[in-house]
Amino acid sequence: MFRHALSLAVPVSLIALLVACGNGDTVEAPVRPAMVVQPQPAGDAMETYPGEVRARFEPELAFRIGGKISKRLVDAGARVKKDQPLAELDPEDVKLQLEAARAQVAAAEANLKLVRTERDRYQTLLARQLISQSQYDNVENQYRAGEARVKQIKAEFNVANNQAGYSVLRASQDGVIARRLAEVGQVVSAGQTVFTLAADGEREVLISVPEHAFERFRIGQDVSVELWSQPGKRFPGRIRELSPAADAQSRTFAARVAFAGGAMKAELGQSARVAIKAEGEVPLSVPMSALSAEKDVPFVWVVDPKESKVVRTLVRIGRYGQERVSVLEGLKEGDWVVAAGVQMLRDGQKVKPVDRDNRTVKLIAGE
Numbered sequence: 001m002f003r004h005a006l007s008l009a010v011p012v013s014l015i016a017l018l019v020a021c022g023n024g025d026t027v028e029a030p031v032r033p034a035m036v037v038q039p040q041p042a043g044d045a046m047e048t049y050p051g052e053v054r055a056r057f058e059p060e061l062a063f064r065i066g067g068k069i070s071k072r073l074v075d076a077g078a079r080v081k082k083d084q085p086l087a088e089l090d091p092e093d094v095k096l097q098l099e100a101a102r103a104q105v106a107a108a109e110a111n112l113k114l115v116r117t118e119r120d121r122y123q124t125l126l127a128r129q130l131i132s133q134s135q136y137d138n139v140e141n142q143y144r145a146g147e148a149r150v151k152q153i154k155a156e157f158n159v160a161n162n163q164a165g166y167s168v169l170r171a172s173q174d175g176v177i178a179r180r181l182a183e184v185g186q187v188v189s190a191g192q193t194v195f196t197l198a199a200d201g202e203r204e205v206l207i208s209v210p211e212h213a214f215e216r217f218r219i220g221q222d223v224s225v226e227l228w229s230q231p232g233k234r235f236p237g238r239i240r241e242l243s244p245a246a247d248a249q250s251r252t253f254a255a256r257v258a259f260a261g262g263a264m265k266a267e268l269g270q271s272a273r274v275a276i277k278a279e280g281e282v283p284l285s286v287p288m289s290a291l292s293a294e295k296d297v298p299f300v301w302v303v304d305p306k307e308s309k310v311v312r313t314l315v316r317i318g319r320y321g322q323e324r325v326s327v328l329e330g331l332k333e334g335d336w337v338v339a340a341g342v343q344m345l346r347d348g349q350k351v352k353p354v355d356r357d358n359r360t361v362k363l364i365a366g367e
Contacts, residue, residue, distance in 0.1 A: 034310070034351035035340040036303055036361055037232060039284035039333060041224075041277060042318070042326045047216075051207035051257065053227075053270040055198035058178060063089060064166040066189045069182055074195075076180045080171040086195055087182070089167040098164050101157040108153040112146040119143040175199040176268060203259065203266045204240065207274050208252035217242055221276070223257055228271040231356070236260040237274070284331050285324040290339045291317070300331070301338040301345050303353055305363035310338060312347045336363050 067089035074086050122139040125131045179196040182188055205225055209217055219242055224234040241256040257274050259266075266272075290300050298317050301310040313335075318326030331337070336353065338345065345351070353361040 031350050031352050032341070032344060033354050033358075034301075034303070034338045034345070035356060036336045036353040036363075037287065037290070037339045038336060039286050039327060039331045040232075040234070040324075041275065042283045042285040042324070047213065047276045049207040049209065049274045049276075051205040051225075051272045051274050053266045053268055053272055054204055054206045054256070055175065055178070055200075055268060056202035056204055056258070057199040059172055059197050059199065060193040061086065061169060061172065061195040061197055062191050062193050063087075063169050063188060064190055065089070065094070065163050066187070066192075067093060067167065068187045069184050069194075072180075072182075072184050074177055074180075076177050078177045080175060080177060080197070082171055082173050084171045085168050086171055086177075087169045089188075091164065091167050094160070094164045094167050098157075098160045101153070101160040104153045105150070105157050108146070108150045112143075112150050115139070115143045115146040169194060171197060173197070173199050178268065198268050203264050203268075205237070205257040205272045205274055207255050207257060208247075208250060209242075209255050210252055211246060214253050216276070217253075217255060222260075223277075224275045225257060225259065226273045226275065227266060228273075229267075234275070235264065283318055283326045283328050284333065285326050286331070286337050287323060287339045288320070288325050290337050290342060291315075291325055292342050300327075301342055302331070303336040303338065303351060303363060305336065307350070308353060308363065309348055309350050310345050336361075 069087055070090045071088040072086075073088070074080060074084075080086065119139050119142070122131060122136045126133065126136045176198045177195050178198040180194070181196070182192070182194040188194060217239060219239055221239045223237045223239060225237045226232075226234050237257045237259050239255055240258040241254075243254040246253050286300060292299055292301070297314060299312050299314045302313045303310055313330055315330030316328045318328045320326075338351070353363055355361050
Protein backbone atom coordinates (compact mmCIF):
# COMPACT_ATOMS: atom_id res chain seq x y z
CA MET A 1 0.00 0.00 0.00
CA PHE A 2 2.84 2.39 0.93
CA ARG A 3 4.71 1.59 -2.29
CA HIS A 4 1.63 2.31 -4.33
CA ALA A 5 1.10 5.70 -2.62
CA LEU A 6 4.77 6.61 -3.15
CA SER A 7 4.55 5.71 -6.83
CA LEU A 8 1.64 8.07 -7.19
CA ALA A 9 3.28 10.86 -5.19
CA VAL A 10 6.45 11.08 -7.32
CA PRO A 11 4.63 11.84 -10.63
CA VAL A 12 2.45 14.34 -8.81
CA SER A 13 5.49 16.15 -7.41
CA LEU A 14 7.13 16.21 -10.86
CA ILE A 15 3.96 17.61 -12.39
CA ALA A 16 3.86 20.31 -9.69
CA LEU A 17 7.47 21.22 -10.39
CA LEU A 18 6.83 21.49 -14.11
CA VAL A 19 3.80 23.63 -13.49
CA ALA A 20 5.87 25.93 -11.26
CA CYS A 21 8.50 26.25 -13.98
CA GLY A 22 5.91 26.86 -16.64
CA ASN A 23 3.95 29.51 -14.84
CA GLY A 24 5.49 32.25 -17.02
CA ASP A 25 8.40 33.20 -14.69
CA THR A 26 11.75 33.46 -16.50
CA VAL A 27 14.65 31.71 -14.78
CA GLU A 28 17.76 33.82 -15.45
CA ALA A 29 20.88 31.87 -16.32
CA PRO A 30 23.78 32.25 -13.90
CA VAL A 31 26.56 34.70 -14.71
CA ARG A 32 29.44 32.72 -16.17
CA PRO A 33 33.08 33.79 -16.25
CA ALA A 34 34.15 34.21 -19.87
CA MET A 35 37.68 34.70 -21.13
CA VAL A 36 37.62 37.57 -23.61
CA VAL A 37 40.11 38.87 -26.16
CA GLN A 38 40.14 41.55 -28.80
CA PRO A 39 40.57 40.74 -32.49
CA GLN A 40 44.12 41.20 -33.70
CA PRO A 41 45.48 41.74 -37.20
CA ALA A 42 45.84 38.44 -38.98
CA GLY A 43 49.22 36.87 -38.40
CA ASP A 44 49.83 36.12 -42.08
CA ALA A 45 49.46 39.85 -42.81
CA MET A 46 51.74 41.04 -40.01
CA GLU A 47 55.47 40.92 -39.56
CA THR A 48 56.64 40.74 -35.96
CA TYR A 49 60.11 41.42 -34.62
CA PRO A 50 61.34 40.86 -31.07
CA GLY A 51 62.79 43.88 -29.32
CA GLU A 52 63.93 45.36 -26.05
CA VAL A 53 62.75 48.48 -24.24
CA ARG A 54 65.49 51.10 -24.19
CA ALA A 55 65.79 54.74 -23.17
CA ARG A 56 65.34 57.48 -25.76
CA PHE A 57 68.70 58.98 -24.76
CA GLU A 58 71.61 56.73 -23.80
CA PRO A 59 74.76 58.84 -23.37
CA GLU A 60 78.08 57.05 -22.91
CA LEU A 61 79.92 58.43 -19.89
CA ALA A 62 83.72 58.62 -19.93
CA PHE A 63 86.55 60.43 -18.14
CA ARG A 64 87.98 63.46 -19.89
CA ILE A 65 91.48 62.42 -18.84
CA GLY A 66 93.24 59.08 -18.69
CA GLY A 67 94.28 57.25 -15.55
CA LYS A 68 93.75 54.31 -13.23
CA ILE A 69 90.30 53.85 -11.70
CA SER A 70 90.61 53.92 -7.92
CA LYS A 71 86.91 53.93 -6.94
CA ARG A 72 83.67 52.72 -8.52
CA LEU A 73 80.70 54.19 -6.69
CA VAL A 74 77.75 52.67 -8.62
CA ASP A 75 76.91 49.48 -10.45
CA ALA A 76 74.66 48.56 -13.36
CA GLY A 77 71.00 49.11 -12.56
CA ALA A 78 71.64 51.89 -10.05
CA ARG A 79 69.47 54.99 -10.23
CA VAL A 80 71.53 58.18 -10.23
CA LYS A 81 70.94 61.92 -10.10
CA LYS A 82 72.54 64.63 -12.18
CA ASP A 83 76.15 65.43 -11.11
CA GLN A 84 76.26 62.40 -8.81
CA PRO A 85 79.81 60.92 -8.61
CA LEU A 86 80.05 57.57 -10.37
CA ALA A 87 83.77 56.72 -10.36
CA GLU A 88 87.14 58.28 -9.50
CA LEU A 89 90.63 58.08 -10.95
CA ASP A 90 93.83 57.88 -8.91
CA PRO A 91 94.37 61.60 -8.13
CA GLU A 92 98.12 61.51 -7.47
CA ASP A 93 99.23 62.33 -11.03
CA VAL A 94 96.79 65.22 -11.48
CA LYS A 95 97.72 66.58 -8.05
CA LEU A 96 101.39 66.59 -8.99
CA GLN A 97 100.59 68.35 -12.26
CA LEU A 98 98.56 70.93 -10.36
CA GLU A 99 101.41 71.56 -7.89
CA ALA A 100 103.87 71.89 -10.77
CA ALA A 101 101.60 74.42 -12.48
CA ARG A 102 101.21 76.35 -9.21
CA ALA A 103 105.00 76.51 -8.81
CA GLN A 104 105.40 77.76 -12.38
CA VAL A 105 102.86 80.51 -11.67
CA ALA A 106 104.83 81.61 -8.61
CA ALA A 107 108.09 81.63 -10.61
CA ALA A 108 106.56 83.61 -13.46
CA GLU A 109 105.09 86.19 -11.08
CA ALA A 110 108.47 86.59 -9.34
CA ASN A 111 110.18 87.07 -12.69
CA LEU A 112 107.56 89.62 -13.71
CA LYS A 113 108.17 91.55 -10.48
CA LEU A 114 111.92 91.60 -11.22
CA VAL A 115 111.61 92.82 -14.83
CA ARG A 116 109.01 95.40 -13.77
CA THR A 117 111.48 96.84 -11.23
CA GLU A 118 114.23 96.78 -13.83
CA ARG A 119 112.01 98.56 -16.35
CA ASP A 120 111.09 101.28 -13.85
CA ARG A 121 114.75 101.85 -13.06
CA TYR A 122 115.70 102.08 -16.73
CA GLN A 123 112.78 104.44 -17.31
CA THR A 124 114.24 106.82 -14.71
CA LEU A 125 117.69 106.58 -16.29
CA LEU A 126 116.23 107.26 -19.75
CA ALA A 127 114.51 110.39 -18.43
CA ARG A 128 117.91 111.63 -17.21
CA GLN A 129 119.43 110.66 -20.60
CA LEU A 130 121.92 108.34 -18.88
CA ILE A 131 121.04 105.38 -21.17
CA SER A 132 120.09 105.05 -24.79
CA GLN A 133 116.59 104.38 -26.12
CA SER A 134 117.62 100.95 -27.40
CA GLN A 135 118.72 99.87 -23.93
CA TYR A 136 115.37 100.90 -22.50
CA ASP A 137 113.48 99.16 -25.31
CA ASN A 138 115.30 95.92 -24.53
CA VAL A 139 114.21 96.07 -20.89
CA GLU A 140 110.66 97.01 -21.92
CA ASN A 141 110.50 93.90 -24.13
CA GLN A 142 111.66 91.74 -21.23
CA TYR A 143 108.85 93.18 -19.11
CA ARG A 144 106.21 92.49 -21.78
CA ALA A 145 107.54 88.95 -22.19
CA GLY A 146 107.24 88.48 -18.43
CA GLU A 147 103.60 89.61 -18.50
CA ALA A 148 102.77 87.21 -21.34
CA ARG A 149 104.56 84.40 -19.50
CA VAL A 150 102.43 84.97 -16.40
CA LYS A 151 99.22 84.84 -18.46
CA GLN A 152 100.36 81.62 -20.15
CA ILE A 153 101.30 79.90 -16.89
CA LYS A 154 98.03 80.94 -15.23
CA ALA A 155 96.09 79.47 -18.16
CA GLU A 156 98.06 76.22 -17.81
CA PHE A 157 97.33 76.26 -14.08
CA ASN A 158 93.60 76.59 -14.77
CA VAL A 159 93.78 73.63 -17.16
CA ALA A 160 95.56 71.56 -14.53
CA ASN A 161 92.97 72.60 -11.95
CA ASN A 162 90.16 71.54 -14.28
CA GLN A 163 91.84 68.21 -14.94
CA ALA A 164 91.99 67.61 -11.21
CA GLY A 165 88.20 67.93 -11.22
CA TYR A 166 87.96 65.63 -14.25
CA SER A 167 89.32 62.79 -12.13
CA VAL A 168 85.75 62.35 -10.81
CA LEU A 169 83.19 61.02 -13.31
CA ARG A 170 79.71 62.42 -12.72
CA ALA A 171 76.26 61.65 -14.13
CA SER A 172 75.25 64.03 -16.91
CA GLN A 173 71.53 63.77 -15.99
CA ASP A 174 69.01 61.72 -14.01
CA GLY A 175 68.65 58.13 -15.08
CA VAL A 176 69.67 54.52 -14.60
CA ILE A 177 73.09 52.97 -15.22
CA ALA A 178 72.41 50.60 -18.10
CA ARG A 179 75.94 49.18 -18.54
CA ARG A 180 79.24 49.17 -16.68
CA LEU A 181 82.29 48.73 -18.88
CA ALA A 182 85.20 49.30 -16.49
CA GLU A 183 86.32 48.10 -13.08
CA VAL A 184 88.50 49.31 -10.20
CA GLY A 185 92.18 49.00 -11.04
CA GLN A 186 91.64 49.30 -14.78
CA VAL A 187 93.62 51.92 -16.67
CA VAL A 188 91.36 53.87 -19.04
CA SER A 189 92.14 56.46 -21.65
CA ALA A 190 90.41 59.78 -22.13
CA GLY A 191 87.04 59.26 -23.80
CA GLN A 192 86.89 55.51 -23.13
CA THR A 193 83.32 54.53 -22.14
CA VAL A 194 83.00 53.58 -18.48
CA PHE A 195 79.19 53.65 -18.05
CA THR A 196 76.16 53.85 -20.32
CA LEU A 197 73.38 55.95 -18.81
CA ALA A 198 69.72 55.36 -19.65
CA ALA A 199 68.30 58.83 -19.14
CA ASP A 200 64.87 59.30 -17.59
CA GLY A 201 62.08 60.26 -19.95
CA GLU A 202 60.81 58.64 -23.12
CA ARG A 203 61.18 54.93 -23.76
CA GLU A 204 61.66 53.18 -27.10
CA VAL A 205 61.92 49.66 -28.45
CA LEU A 206 65.10 48.54 -30.18
CA ILE A 207 64.63 45.88 -32.87
CA SER A 208 66.90 44.26 -35.45
CA VAL A 209 65.68 44.24 -39.04
CA PRO A 210 67.01 41.51 -41.37
CA GLU A 211 68.53 42.47 -44.71
CA HIS A 212 65.73 41.00 -46.82
CA ALA A 213 63.11 43.14 -45.02
CA PHE A 214 65.07 46.39 -44.78
CA GLU A 215 63.49 47.93 -47.91
CA ARG A 216 60.01 47.67 -46.37
CA PHE A 217 60.94 49.95 -43.49
CA ARG A 218 61.00 53.73 -43.45
CA ILE A 219 61.30 56.44 -40.83
CA GLY A 220 57.89 57.55 -39.54
CA GLN A 221 56.20 54.25 -40.47
CA ASP A 222 53.32 53.26 -38.15
CA VAL A 223 53.73 50.07 -36.15
CA SER A 224 52.20 48.47 -33.06
CA VAL A 225 54.09 47.39 -29.95
CA GLU A 226 53.17 44.60 -27.54
CA LEU A 227 54.95 44.26 -24.19
CA TRP A 228 55.43 40.76 -22.83
CA SER A 229 54.31 42.06 -19.44
CA GLN A 230 50.95 43.07 -20.98
CA PRO A 231 50.04 40.29 -23.42
CA GLY A 232 47.27 40.98 -25.89
CA LYS A 233 47.50 44.76 -25.48
CA ARG A 234 49.01 46.69 -28.37
CA PHE A 235 50.34 50.24 -28.26
CA PRO A 236 50.69 52.46 -31.34
CA GLY A 237 54.20 53.44 -32.33
CA ARG A 238 56.32 54.64 -35.21
CA ILE A 239 59.83 54.03 -36.48
CA ARG A 240 61.92 56.96 -35.28
CA GLU A 241 65.40 55.87 -36.29
CA LEU A 242 66.76 53.42 -38.85
CA SER A 243 70.43 52.53 -39.05
CA PRO A 244 71.93 53.11 -42.52
CA ALA A 245 74.50 50.32 -42.06
CA ALA A 246 74.14 46.69 -41.02
CA ASP A 247 75.84 45.25 -37.97
CA ALA A 248 79.10 43.55 -38.93
CA GLN A 249 78.32 40.36 -37.00
CA SER A 250 74.54 39.88 -37.14
CA ARG A 251 74.07 41.51 -40.58
CA THR A 252 70.91 43.19 -39.32
CA PHE A 253 69.88 46.84 -39.25
CA ALA A 254 69.06 48.48 -35.91
CA ALA A 255 65.74 50.32 -35.74
CA ARG A 256 64.27 52.30 -32.88
CA VAL A 257 60.50 52.43 -32.39
CA ALA A 258 59.00 55.31 -30.42
CA PHE A 259 55.63 55.06 -28.67
CA ALA A 260 53.11 57.29 -30.43
CA GLY A 261 51.58 58.44 -27.17
CA GLY A 262 54.82 59.97 -25.88
CA ALA A 263 56.04 58.87 -22.44
CA MET A 264 55.25 55.20 -21.79
CA LYS A 265 55.44 53.33 -18.49
CA ALA A 266 57.75 50.57 -19.61
CA GLU A 267 60.72 49.29 -17.64
CA LEU A 268 64.17 49.20 -19.17
CA GLY A 269 65.12 45.83 -20.57
CA GLN A 270 61.57 44.56 -20.93
CA SER A 271 60.91 42.25 -23.86
CA ALA A 272 58.58 43.49 -26.56
CA ARG A 273 57.30 42.62 -30.01
CA VAL A 274 56.90 45.10 -32.82
CA ALA A 275 54.27 44.28 -35.45
CA ILE A 276 54.30 45.93 -38.85
CA LYS A 277 51.36 45.72 -41.20
CA ALA A 278 51.87 44.36 -44.65
CA GLU A 279 50.83 46.43 -47.62
CA GLY A 280 47.12 46.48 -48.44
CA GLU A 281 44.11 45.84 -46.20
CA VAL A 282 44.87 43.65 -43.19
CA PRO A 283 42.05 41.34 -41.94
CA LEU A 284 41.44 40.68 -38.26
CA SER A 285 41.81 37.32 -36.59
CA VAL A 286 40.50 35.54 -33.49
CA PRO A 287 41.52 32.32 -31.74
CA MET A 288 39.95 29.27 -33.29
CA SER A 289 38.40 28.44 -29.90
CA ALA A 290 36.24 31.58 -30.27
CA LEU A 291 34.61 30.40 -33.48
CA SER A 292 31.30 28.51 -33.52
CA ALA A 293 28.95 27.51 -36.30
CA GLU A 294 25.30 26.62 -36.70
CA LYS A 295 24.14 25.05 -39.94
CA ASP A 296 27.53 25.84 -41.48
CA VAL A 297 27.11 29.54 -40.63
CA PRO A 298 30.08 30.74 -38.52
CA PHE A 299 29.58 33.14 -35.63
CA VAL A 300 31.33 34.41 -32.53
CA TRP A 301 30.10 35.68 -29.18
CA VAL A 302 30.73 39.43 -28.81
CA VAL A 303 30.36 40.95 -25.33
CA ASP A 304 28.34 44.16 -25.05
CA PRO A 305 30.64 46.49 -23.04
CA LYS A 306 27.70 48.30 -21.43
CA GLU A 307 25.68 45.34 -20.12
CA SER A 308 28.33 42.55 -20.21
CA LYS A 309 25.96 40.38 -22.24
CA VAL A 310 27.01 38.18 -25.13
CA VAL A 311 25.60 38.77 -28.59
CA ARG A 312 25.77 36.19 -31.35
CA THR A 313 27.56 37.88 -34.25
CA LEU A 314 27.77 36.32 -37.69
CA VAL A 315 31.17 36.57 -39.36
CA ARG A 316 32.77 35.79 -42.68
CA ILE A 317 35.98 33.94 -42.18
CA GLY A 318 39.10 33.60 -44.30
CA ARG A 319 42.04 31.27 -44.10
CA TYR A 320 42.83 29.17 -41.03
CA GLY A 321 46.15 29.36 -39.22
CA GLN A 322 47.65 27.06 -36.64
CA GLU A 323 45.92 28.80 -33.73
CA ARG A 324 43.87 31.64 -35.25
CA VAL A 325 41.40 32.18 -38.03
CA SER A 326 41.05 35.29 -40.18
CA VAL A 327 37.78 37.24 -39.96
CA LEU A 328 36.99 39.19 -43.11
CA GLU A 329 33.66 40.71 -42.03
CA GLY A 330 31.61 41.09 -38.86
CA LEU A 331 34.14 42.33 -36.29
CA LYS A 332 35.94 45.54 -35.40
CA GLU A 333 39.27 45.99 -33.64
CA GLY A 334 37.63 47.33 -30.48
CA ASP A 335 35.21 44.38 -30.02
CA TRP A 336 35.57 41.93 -27.15
CA VAL A 337 35.14 38.31 -28.19
CA VAL A 338 34.66 35.27 -25.94
CA ALA A 339 37.63 32.97 -26.56
CA ALA A 340 36.76 29.92 -24.45
CA GLY A 341 33.65 28.01 -23.37
CA VAL A 342 31.55 29.30 -26.25
CA GLN A 343 29.45 26.11 -26.33
CA MET A 344 28.04 26.96 -22.87
CA LEU A 345 26.63 30.37 -23.86
CA ARG A 346 23.33 31.55 -25.21
CA ASP A 347 22.31 34.82 -26.81
CA GLY A 348 21.80 37.63 -24.28
CA GLN A 349 23.43 35.76 -21.40
CA LYS A 350 25.31 37.92 -18.91
CA VAL A 351 28.97 37.04 -18.36
CA LYS A 352 31.89 38.13 -16.20
CA PRO A 353 34.76 39.05 -18.58
CA VAL A 354 38.20 37.81 -17.47
CA ASP A 355 41.60 37.59 -19.14
CA ARG A 356 43.92 34.59 -19.50
CA ASP A 357 45.11 35.05 -15.90
CA ASN A 358 41.54 35.06 -14.57
CA ARG A 359 41.67 38.78 -13.85
CA THR A 360 38.53 40.85 -14.34
CA VAL A 361 38.56 42.85 -17.58
CA LYS A 362 36.95 46.29 -17.73
CA LEU A 363 35.21 46.48 -21.06
CA ILE A 364 35.67 49.94 -22.50
CA ALA A 365 34.75 50.62 -26.09
CA GLY A 366 37.79 51.29 -28.22
CA GLU A 367 40.26 50.11 -25.56
